Amino acid sequence: MDRAVARALLAPRSIALVGASDDPTKTASRPLQYLRRAGFTGRIYPVNAHRDTVLGERAWRSLDALPEQPDHAFILLPAEAALDAISACARLGIPVATVLASGFAEAGEQGVAREQRLRALIQGTQLRVIGPSSLGIANLHHNLVLTANAAFAEPNLRPGGIFCASQSGSMIGALLTRGSARGLGFAGLVSVGGEVDLGIGELCTATLDDPQVTSYLLFLETIRHAEKLREFALGAAERGKPVVAYKLGRSAEARELALSHTGALAGEDDVADAFLADCGIARADTLEGLLELPTLLKCIPARRTDAKSPSVAVVTTTGGGAAMVVDQLAIRNVSVIGPDDATLARIQATGVEVQPGRILDLTLAGTRSEIMKAALAELERSDRFDLIVAVVGSSARFQPELAVQPIVEHGRDGARVAAFLVPEAPEALRMLADAGIPAFRTPESCADAISAALRRRWPRARAAIPPEIAARPGRTLDEMEGYSLLKRLGIPHAPTATFSLSEAGSAPLPFDYPIAIKALDANLPHKSDCGAVILNVATDAERVQAVQTIAASVRARRPDFTIRRILVQPMMSGVGEALLGYRVDPQVGPYIVLAAGGVLTEVYRDRSVRIAPVTEETAAEMIQEVKALTVLAGIRGRPAGDLAALKAAIVALSRTALLPTTDRPSELEVNPLIVKPAGEGVVAVDVLGRLPLDQHGN
């Protein structure tokens, strides 16, 4: 983004409030009130077609009437009038306009058309737009409170280091007030609305080199402008500024709401989740965990390798309180382990009676400041833990100077420590917040934030692979074309022989019985549903019968269709099977899915998703994530499967994303991929692919 645009966005010297209302109870009157209350020092031009004054200040009848070209126009008019104002902004060379009105993509056909008009109006101009449906932007270090969100009515907003960008306008107010109550300061907040032009990625990137911004907090309903978001996340990581996110849409109901509320067709949540992880953005599942995450991430760096699984120490004055945190962490697969023997001995040498075990329970002795301080120092020194969680009981409320002070002192040196306070203890929370130490009010938010922090990886830079590929109509490949793609990628498939329908019952076979017989045609992608697959054919007679049965079944179910070709394969067996798919998400681009296949996989939604391409390390993680595949590791006396070959196949299929655009499929799914015993490999026995059509429709 242009430097001038960035300045106009975040530190405008002059602002036009287009449609500013004279009625102080109206939303359109708020920006003027809030800017004045905040002490904004630039020039403000209320624009109102019907009035010479607004809230006692001079107003102008139109943008054209202003004495100068403002840096930033906040358009407070309804949708249709807002379009006229946008047109004027573009014509006048105003660099940035923010649009409050809703009534665009979320508002049915008419709204979608209106959004297209908005895009057309700014196309080819220098005008950059925030919104529509944006409640505005605030830069608290510059007293810029250019927003209609009622939360900014608050006087004395304390500036700080968090920059917040939200797709939900109301949430900037919620996050500001909740953060402030926790002693967290914000550098700025922006309600990005429908992101027709400027999205979260570009807006946040504009603040990357602002030394007053130290971390980013995103509230998402969907993913838009994915590659800009990735670029921003990488830039933030390079500058040591953590990015955290809360994303709606774990449930189908929420995805449906996002559609009706913002017009955004949210993709599957686990694909968005994989994208955020790939960008090194830590995703919280709880609202309170989200707010503590930026502080927590300052002491937990993003992982660059998969060296070891992270582990956490819990030191406490109260066993019951600590057990709540351990329980919540364990549910999220974060392991709490005790100190090694040497560390335990050194802690015991400080004179406190502690038992070996999963948690370090100092009991009431831990309320003595020097005991807790020594324990924290020894745990830190042991280098066994990615984080130390101090769980403080009632003393946190009544004697914070004893119970919390040692944590504050320990944490001052940038140590990896966080606190969970078991009682209500606002004073202790304030002490910890002031010292920049992550502190939690509930065991759930504590475990949620820690889990998100420990999962965070260094973001991956990626050559842009145009995700539009998915939106283009595609041509289904037949099974042989699919195998040919697999071969090119290096994924083994079962031997094949193809015949015309008339020869298929009798021609010599290049392999032994038992065999599988299938119709071969790109227009029959769901062969099994048409009765066009017969497995375990064991004799010549059965083979003749099978070919006839397939022909008859397809004729009965698809009278429009004639089978011409038959595919024959030897039956393959293994110790398990997997579904392995390459797909392209309209928002985030190519990704890869691993599942166990079969009806239960759908029931349990047991799958692992990653942005493609993936490394071997990531492929190994994916195998571990699919619960049904744990049986392939050889549990309960079963033979182990060839997990190395499965890993290689995942990597290979994910590299579909790197094929030349002309012959890169938009979908390629192996189902099933037979996993043979260890050392014997994997083999694809069915494949479904789709190639996008080129501009000639081929």
Add this chain to the structure above:
Amino acid sequence: MDRAVARALLAPRSIALVGASDDPTKTASRPLQYLRRAGFTGRIYPVNAHRDTVLGERAWRSLDALPEQPDHAFILLPAEAALDAISACARLGIPVATVLASGFAEAGEQGVAREQRLRALIQGTQLRVIGPSSLGIANLHHNLVLTANAAFAEPNLRPGGIFCASQSGSMIGALLTRGSARGLGFAGLVSVGGEVDLGIGELCTATLDDPQVTSYLLFLETIRHAEKLREFALGAAERGKPVVAYKLGRSAEARELALSHTGALAGEDDVADAFLADCGIARADTLEGLLELPTLLKCIPARRTDAKSPSVAVVTTTGGGAAMVVDQLAIRNVSVIGPDDATLARIQATGVEVQPGRILDLTLAGTRSEIMKAALAELERSDRFDLIVAVVGSSARFQPELAVQPIVEHGRDGARVAAFLVPEAPEALRMLADAGIPAFRTPESCADAISAALRRRWPRARAAIPPEIAARPGRTLDEMEGYSLLKRLGIPHAPTATFSLSEAGSAPLPFDYPIAIKALDANLPHKSDCGAVILNVATDAERVQAVQTIAASVRARRPDFTIRRILVQPMMSGVGEALLGYRVDPQVGPYIVLAAGGVLTEVYRDRSVRIAPVTEETAAEMIQEVKALTVLAGIRGRPAGDLAALKAAIVALSRTALLPTTDRPSELEVNPLIVKPAGEGVVAVDVLGRLPLDQHGN
């Protein structure tokens, strides 16, 4: 419990503090300080073997030296000295003693022996004991603050209606302070410790007829004295006093901690969960949800039937904020639905522009008091919803008199309304708490509490079935004995024929091939692991071979063992199979488990548990809960299974709990139970049972 004992517990006229310390920084000095600070009006006798005064008050050298027999002795001495004090209490006829010391069941062999001595000391006496490891008891309506928990140092503890009982001593302080901060008042709190004598059930029952107690809040690490707990829960339900619980132990790690922390071997969490549900106790998963649950339950009565699945309305001024609640509710399987057309039309007639949809989004218009009030009234009137959740945006913080007042007014009439406040809004929370309306700070606690409230059933009264049955050694039944029990319960099993080993290869069969051949012996409960099961035997020759193979396999793996008998069954097929088990938990007694069986069921831990016996309605719920069994409903073109027969089999097996003690098994598991197509029934094809030995060891 004796009335006199109850009075001594909750409203003692005189108290002995045995081991009261003169050092005000010591734990053993706290009860005297707190009792004085709270203005306790009864007589207090500090007992200290070494001093004539304690904290400036007269002290006595021993319990024997006291001028009267106190109602309640709080024993603050270490474990061994505490046993001596218990002995004195029993001898002197003191009705109640509370023991602070730890060092009992949680402290290894020595501790277990000490606990046995404690039990022996009180056996046959009138003395009732709270603890050990009890931090004491408080009755805030009587200024009784008989506790060593530092949270009670607080002056001006506001009495209210919640009675809290906790197995973790530190949590009474955490819950008191957290509740107070939310405007919730407590009637009393008790730290029950190890529950050697008085458990949560008896202690809470003692307060049931206290009009100042209106609800109960439990913090559990395990379940002890299950039947007393059930009796209490039933009594509470009959008096319209809701009972809510938080229980540690969702994770194996937390169960391990509970063992080291309290000495309680916590059973499987889903069995405890089923028990709490059976008792009508609403279990929260979040700490904040727990605190709001008592208020919420006052407007959501316990369900007595399964008439319809509950549904929730969400009305809001902020779409983004409401979406968070919908998302969290949906994750917990609570459905949010919109108003019917007539209701929507009536709401629109009040002049607000709202769209049909899953949530009722009043947008900014909803901040007008009369709009929100009318919407709430119409939703309530429609009778479609079990609860209405009002989600309030920034106006909750800045204009609570507009945004929250209509909810307060609506809720005053006992309406089914709760609030979630999107911003930080302490003033609004206070207004709602004062009006007795459940109000939530986070979407997670909101959805958690609502989900727990809507699941709550009316508690079941049950004739006590002695759970000790599980602790007695048992005798494994052979498969034929198992079938005979199933027959008695009315569960069909596959036809059987038994032969001596020598006849098994050749004797005439009463049914056709293919058959299953198995060794029949009670001493081979895990037949498959010994190679003693061969399925799909299709010919006479295969049969001869199979019998020889089984004999050889067993000989190889169990050289000590000789096969004498063989069981033959026809192979049975169906559209699916299930594992159906009756078991007895040492804490909660008989329960029933339904799972899909097979290795994946273990991986996914996909099972449904209920306290036995169950009704048909409950059996139907169980089938719905097991995700793998959803395929039996006939998804994806598969044939549907006979769910009615499965339901009947669940009910039948659960009635094992009602068999006469002498021949009631302690375990009876059908695995697999073949589920045939709809109308064709179910059939057991293997069974494993265990009968407890009688006093003669038979």
